[in-house]
Amino acid sequence: MKRFMSARSVLLTSACLAWISPALAQDATVADPAAAVEEQPAPVEVETEARQQTVVVRGQFIPDEKRNTSEVSALIDEGDFSLQGDGDAAAALARVAGIAAAEDEFIYVRGLNERYSTALLNGSPLPSPAPLRRVVPLNLFPTSTLKSVLVQKTYSPNLPGEFGGGTVDLRTKAVPDEPFLTVGVSAGIDVQTSLRDGLMYDGGETDWLGIDDGSRDRPSVADGLTREFGRQLTDNSSLLVMQQGEVNPNGGFDISGGTRVDLNNDVSIGFTASGGYSNEWETKRGERSFGAINSGTGRLEPNQKFTRDSTQNTIGLNALATIGVDLFDNHEIKFTGLVTRSSEKEARIVSTGLDGFTQEDTRLRNDYLEWIEQQLWSTQVQGEHFFPGLHDLKVEWRGSYSEALRDAPYQLSNIYRIADDGSLSLSNSPSANRMQFSRIDDDTTDFGIDLTLPLDRAGDCFFFCETELKAGYAYVENDRKATSFIYDINGVAGAPGPDGRFGTNRLDYIYAYLFQPDGPGFITEIKNDGFPQLYLATLEIDAGYVGLDTQVTPYIRAAVGVRFEDAIQAVDTQSIGMDLSTNFVEGVIDEQDWFPAVTLTWNPIDAVQVRGGYSETITRPQFRELAPAVFNNSETDVTFFGNPYLVNASIKNYDLRAEYYFARDQFATIGLFYKDITNPIEEVLVPAETVQTSFINAPAAELYGFEVEYEQVLPMQQWTGWSFFDDRELQLKANYTWSDSSVDAVGEVAVNVGTNLNPVRGFEDASGLILDGRQLQGQSEHLFNLQVGLLNESARSEYNLLVNYVSERIRSGEILARGIPAFLEQPPMTVDFVWNKGFNMGGGDYEFSLNVQNLFGESYEAYQESGPDKVFVDTYKQDTVFSIGLKRRF
Numbered sequence: 001m002k003r004f005m006s007a008r009s010v011l012l013t014s015a016c017l018a019w020i021s022p023a024l025a026q027d028a029t030v031a032d033p034a035a036a037v038e039e040q041p042a043p044v045e046v047e048t049e050a051r052q053q054t055v056v057v058r059g060q061f062i063p064d065e066k067r068n069t070s071e072v073s074a075l076i077d078e079g080d081f082s083l084q085g086d087g088d089a090a091a092a093l094a095r096v097a098g099i100a101a102a103e104d105e106f107i108y109v110r111g112l113n114e115r116y117s118t119a120l121l122n123g124s125p126l127p128s129p130a131p132l133r134r135v136v137p138l139n140l141f142p143t144s145t146l147k148s149v150l151v152q153k154t155y156s157p158n159l160p161g162e163f164g165g166g167t168v169d170l171r172t173k174a175v176p177d178e179p180f181l182t183v184g185v186s187a188g189i190d191v192q193t194s195l196r197d198g199l200m201y202d203g204g205e206t207d208w209l210g211i212d213d214g215s216r217d218r219p220s221v222a223d224g225l226t227r228e229f230g231r232q233l234t235d236n237s238s239l240l241v242m243q244q245g246e247v248n249p250n251g252g253f254d255i256s257g258g259t260r261v262d263l264n265n266d267v268s269i270g271f272t273a274s275g276g277y278s279n280e281w282e283t284k285r286g287e288r289s290f291g292a293i294n295s296g297t298g299r300l301e302p303n304q305k306f307t308r309d310s311t312q313n314t315i316g317l318n319a320l321a322t323i324g325v326d327l328f329d330n331h332e333i334k335f336t337g338l339v340t341r342s343s344e345k346e347a348r349i350v351s352t353g354l355d356g357f358t359q360e361d362t363r364l365r366n367d368y369l370e371w372i373e374q375q376l377w378s379t380q381v382q383g384e385h386f387f388p389g390l391h392d393l394k395v396e397w398r399g400s401y402s403e404a405l406r407d408a409p410y411q412l413s414n415i416y417r418i419a420d421d422g423s424l425s426l427s428n429s430p431s432a433n434r435m436q437f438s439r440i441d442d443d444t445t446d447f448g449i450d451l452t453l454p455l456d457r458a459g460d461c462f463f464f465c466e467t468e469l470k471a472g473y474a475y476v477e478n479d480r481k482a483t484s485f486i487y488d489i490n491g492v493a494g495a496p497g498p499d500g501r502f503g504t505n506r507l508d509y510i511y512a513y514l515f516q517p518d519g520p521g522f523i524t525e526i527k528n529d530g531f532p533q534l535y536l537a538t539l540e541i542d543a544g545y546v547g548l549d550t551q552v553t554p555y556i557r558a559a560v561g562v563r564f565e566d567a568i569q570a571v572d573t574q575s576i577g578m579d580l581s582t583n584f585v586e587g588v589i590d591e592q593d594w595f596p597a598v599t600l601t602w603n604p605i606d607a608v609q610v611r612g613g614y615s616e617t618i619t620r621p622q623f624r625e626l627a628p629a630v631f632n633n634s635e636t637d638v639t640f641f642g643n644p645y646l647v648n649a650s651i652k653n654y655d656l657r658a659e660y661y662f663a664r665d666q667f668a669t670i671g672l673f674y675k676d677i678t679n680p681i682e683e684v685l686v687p688a689e690t691v692q693t694s695f696i697n698a699p700a701a702e703l704y705g706f707e708v709e710y711e712q713v714l715p716m717q718q719w720t721g722w723s724f725f726d727d728r729e730l731q732l733k734a735n736y737t738w739s740d741s742s743v744d745a746v747g748e749v750a751v752n753v754g755t756n757l758n759p760v761r762g763f764e765d766a767s768g769l770i771l772d773g774r775q776l777q778g779q780s781e782h783l784f785n786l787q788v789g790l791l792n793e794s795a796r797s798e799y800n801l802l803v804n805y806v807s808e809r810i811r812s813g814e815i816l817a818r819g820i821p822a823f824l825e826q827p828p829m830t831v832d833f834v835w836n837k838g839f840n841m842g843g844g845d846y847e848f849s850l851n852v853q854n855l856f857g858e859s860y861e862a863y864q865e866s867g868p869d870k871v872f873v874d875t876y877k878q879d880t881v882f883s884i885g886l887k888r889r890f
Contacts, residue, residue, distance in 0.1 A: 071559075071599060072154040072611060072657050072671060081143040083789060083800050085834035085851040087278075089149055089170060090138035095785050096151055097735035098707045099166075100806045100827070102778065105130075105137035108809075109153065109165025110673060111703055111739040113778030115681060116164025116619050116651075121378055122171055122336060123398055125160065125476055127442035129374040129406035135622075136404065138168070140340045140376055144184075144254045144276050145320045147173045153673075154599060154655045155615035157545035157561035158450060158472055161595040163617040164651055164675070172336055173256070175270030175324030181257035181890040186278075186849075188250035188883030191857075193283040198247040198311035199347035201369050202238035208279065210315030210343030215239060216371060216410035218437045218485065225487075225523045227515050233435060233487065233523070234511035239410055241508055242347050242367055247311060250883065252278035258322075268326040278316040284876040285309050288350065291864040291871030293819040300821065300869035308876065310348035317341040330386040339377040346370045351418075363418040364427070370411045378402035394452040406440040414507065426510060428493040431526075438484040448474035466551040470561065473544045480537040480623050483576075484631070486526035489514070527575050531630055532756050535573040537623040542566045555603040563595040571626040571644065573756060586759050587626035587644035593618060599655075607662055613655040621646040621681055625695045628756040638812070639692045644759050645750035647697055652676040666712045675703040682743065682777050684769055684813035685820060693812045699747035699766055701776055705739030713791075731789035741779045745772035768816055775810060782807040796838030796847075805829045811862055821864045823873050828858030849885040854878055 074096045086092040094101040098110045106114035114135045119126050128136040150169040152159065159167050189195070204213040216239065219232035234240065256274035263269065288306040293299070318340040325333045348368040380400040387393045415432040416424040426433065450472040457465050491514055514521025527533055547561025571587040599613035624631065627642040657671035679697040686692050711733045717725035745766040754760030775781075786803040806827045814822040833852040840846070862874040 071152050071156050072613070072655055073150060073152045075148055075150050077148040078143075078146070081146070082836060082849075083798060083834065084787070084802060085800070085832060085849065085853075086143055088139040088143060089141040089146065089168075092143055093138065093149060093151065093168065094804055095787070095802070097709045097785070098153065098737045098783065099151065100780055100783055100809075102827075105139045106135060107138060107168070108778050108780070109151070110675075110707075110737070111705065111741060111776065111779035112165035112675075113776075115622055115625075118160055118162055118167045120167065120169045121338070121400075121402075122380055122382060123169060123448070124378070124380055124400040124402070124446045125444055125478070126376065126378065127402050127404035127444040127478060127480075129376060129404040129440060129442060136376060137342075137374065138170075140342055140374065141170055142254070142276055142278075142316070142318050142340070144256065145172055145274055145318055145338065145340070147171045154611075154613045155595070155597050155617050155653060156559065156599070157547050157563035157595060157597050158470065159563075160474075160476070160541075161543070161563055161565045161593060161617055162620055163595075163615075163653075164619045164649075172320055172322065172338060173258075173272050173274065175272055175322060175334070176258040176260055179257075179259040181255075182887055183253075183255045183890075184885055184887035185253045186251065186883055186885035188280070188851075188881055190250065190280075190282060190879055190881045192285075192877065192879035193247050193281050193311070194249045196247060196283070197244050198281065198283050199242060199309065199349065200245055200247075200311060200313070200345075201240075201242055201347055203345060203371065204238070207313075207343075207345060207371075208315065210317055210341055210373065212371065212373065212407075212409065218409065225525060227517070227519070227521070230489070230511075230521055230523045231515040234489070234508075234515060237508035239369065240412065240511065241506065242349075242369060247281045247283070248279075250278075250280040250881070252276065252280075252316070266328045270322075270324040270326075272322040272324075273320065275319040276316070278314075280314045280316075281311065282314070283309075283311045284878075286859075286874065286876030287872055288874050289871055290873060291820065291866075291869075293866070300864060300866035300871055302871045304352060307351045308348070310346055312344055312346040315341075315343045315345075330388070332384045334380075334382045336380040336382070337378070339375070341373065341375045343374070344370070344372045346372075365416045365418055365424065367414045367416065368412070370408065372406065372408045375405040375407075376402065392454045395449070396452075397449040398446070399448075400444075400446045402444045402446075404440075404442040406438075408436070408438045411436040411438070426492045426507075428490070431488055433489040433492060435487045435489070436484065438482070440480065440482045442478070442480045444479075445477045446475070448472065463553060464550050465554075468549040470547040470549060471545065474541070475543070476539075476541045478539040481534070482537075482623075482627075482629075483534050484531075484629070485533060486531060488524040488526060490522050490524055491520040527577065532573045532575045532628075534576055535571055535623075535627040535629050537569075537571040537627065539569045539620070539623075540567065557601040558599070560598045562597070564592070565595070566592045567620075569620060569626070571623055571642075573627050573629050573644075575757060586628060587621075587642070587646070589620065589626075589646075589648060591648060593648075607660060609659045609661075611655070611657045611659070613653070615653045617651050617653060619649040619651065619681065621648070621695070625681065628752055628759050630756070641692065641694055641756065643695045643750070643752055645752060645761050646681060646695060647679055647750075649680050649697065650678045663713070667709070668711075669709045670706065671708075672706050673704065677701045677703065680743065680776065682770060682813055685815045685823070694751075696749045696751065696766075696769060698743050698745065698749065698770055700744040701741060703739060703741040703776060703779065705737060707735065707737040709735040727794045728790055728792045731787075731791055733785075733787040733789075735783075735785050737783040738781065739779060739783075740781060741776040742773050743770055743776060745770045770813055771816065771822075774814075774822070777810045777813060780807045780809040798834075798836040800834045802832045802834065803829070804832075819866075821866050823862055823864060825860070825862040825874075828854065828860055828878050830858060831855040845889040847887045847889070849887075851881075851883045851885070853881040853883075855880060 076092055081092055084095055090101050090105055093099050093107050100108045102108055107117060109117050119136050126136045130137055148171045151166050153166045155163045204215040206213040215236055219229050254276035258272035260270040286308050288308050289302040291300045292303045294301045321337045323335045350366040352364045378400060382398045385395045413434045415427040417427055453469045455467040513519055543565040545561060545563035549559045552558050569589045570585050572585045595616055597615035602610045625642050626644055626646055628644050630639060630641045632639050654674040659669045661667045678700050680701040681695055682698050683693050683695055686694050714730040714732060716730045747766050748763040749766045751762050751764050752759045753762030784805040787800060789800040791798050808824050808826045811823040811825040814820060835850040837848045857879045859877045864871045864873060
């Protein structure tokens, strides 16, 4: 007889063998399962009087994180961050099977865009500073502050019920076992930007820190929109005048350290702290357009063409502090504080050219000066307690309060007319000269407790010998306040500068003239049904769950559970100073939901696991999608407004996955997935003079696909016999995901047929808004990652070549009523090279790194297609970036 055992089941199988043969059980009992895994990779021969039997350890190479759970998951840690050279969580996650990055900030999991993903920090939900999303931008989290990132792709009831593509748990660095201190510096060159001329403006004195010094504060409006108010808006030339100048190289530094103090045999305290600063520049030059059907030719043609030139300076700051207390070996309490900031300072010129329909030369130039601060800070306390006297009961609890901020003060835009001789004159058309002040404050309060009670059966057993009962409760409240103040500057026609010259393009001269005591300038505040200034939003969830995780047989494990959530989500849009007596909450979703989940894990033969799962989850509309307020995305120059009649999307998830682990950290997997979605939320283009989008609940959709992963260290010296590989290993990592989806357009969808402040529910045929059978927004058919590494442990050297490819996807939907096709986007395929080299010098331990990003300078493209016609909506080149770093460990 031959039996195969997982590492976790060594003791269990020994007990089962006792039921078969007492003599066999006596010889096969193992005191330490982990030791059995390490020390007994070969079959163990066991003699009995009747016959010789062989016990083979099953699953000895399966990692604990994947063996002890039935869920499909992926884990990347500090070693992966170093090998891949990724500076933030979004970039690192783009290497994981089934995950694609969007806008270098968000992730799409298995073809579902960011609204179908949830981000947690040490298990607690996070607020978001993103104006269009409730999901936090993952580029806010430098990998230097993270211990690991876990992506769970199948649902389990201990997670929030808002689950579509997956849940991302960002895990900060833990308390160390011994003292350490690491200091690092870096410098980089963008071949298109660094040491070349770029667009910029002076701004405030502390801009280099990513913190506004107050120069951009909105003046007081206590006395109304007087000429003095206009003068205060426009008297700082450092905020008005766009310049050209040489762009500095990129740079940054980080520091981290920690220690552990044993107060006595029962109490230990540990401390960890880290901080970092980065200053990076990027230039984007390209074209921008919008295609429509020319009624005269019936062809898709650009109705207007633009050229875009921008330089953006991004400054990052982060700090992390952790205090951990270990009590009597069975109790641990941890306090964590994290703050991370990203500030963007951009100067941008968008110039118009020929109109595609009329061939009229519009010759306009739009100038933009912007400053955007994003900040997230979180405070957490967590506890983990083990009670041997209560049947080994394990209690885990957490509490957190987090705040996110997006502050965009003093966003300036001006339109100039270009004369035949190339000179500029400021336009006096409505909204041509505008200042905008917007701010988002988003906070989240979270409390949760999880209980795990083992119910292992003593003595002889074969079925259900090892069982865990699980239960928990969670409360989450997420609140958001978003304001936007828009001021138009009027009276600029024929305005000379203070030197008496007419036609000057120096804004500081023109505005100084406009708002002198007898000047012709005046300010108009945009405040009406079309542009409400404020929305308030809240989401409150009470949740509880129960579950059972059991070893059905020595080789089959099952997890069954259900979660209940009572949630209310509301959005109220207002205009400040207007009559609010008739105002009401526009978007309300008040629901109670049950989320069942069942997964099975089977260990059929040595080192192979097969997982299958089914679950039901939802995705809620994001606040901005519910708020009927207008917002302009400065990255794409597209205007968004919400739909207060959106409802939750419900999802049925099916998963099947086989995993083969042939050595430590070496494996091959293949997984199948299918999702049946009711009321998926889709972004669609809407008929308007400018490019605008809104959101609808499509009637239904389905998504399906497969993903494969392969990781192995290849014994090249054995295969080739080359001495070059004596101290070196070739590491290969690859993953590929294929997926497809189909949106059902049969049925009606709810839309707002009123105004933003007075919405009215209406219905339209879905087939008039979306193309039946098209793919889901954000879904790519192909995702591919390849990592080839040459590792030399004795020389402390690592060379890695990394490839990332994402096929085209829908950026925003079509306008069927006008025959306008969807916006498609093709992210650039990137090829990166990373070299890490450790060495000792002068008694110090150092690590040098060289990182070359986007070796071939691939470009980003967004476009529309209709038959043979193709219109490029947005294009720009992303050039190669060279960076070096040096770390010193003390």
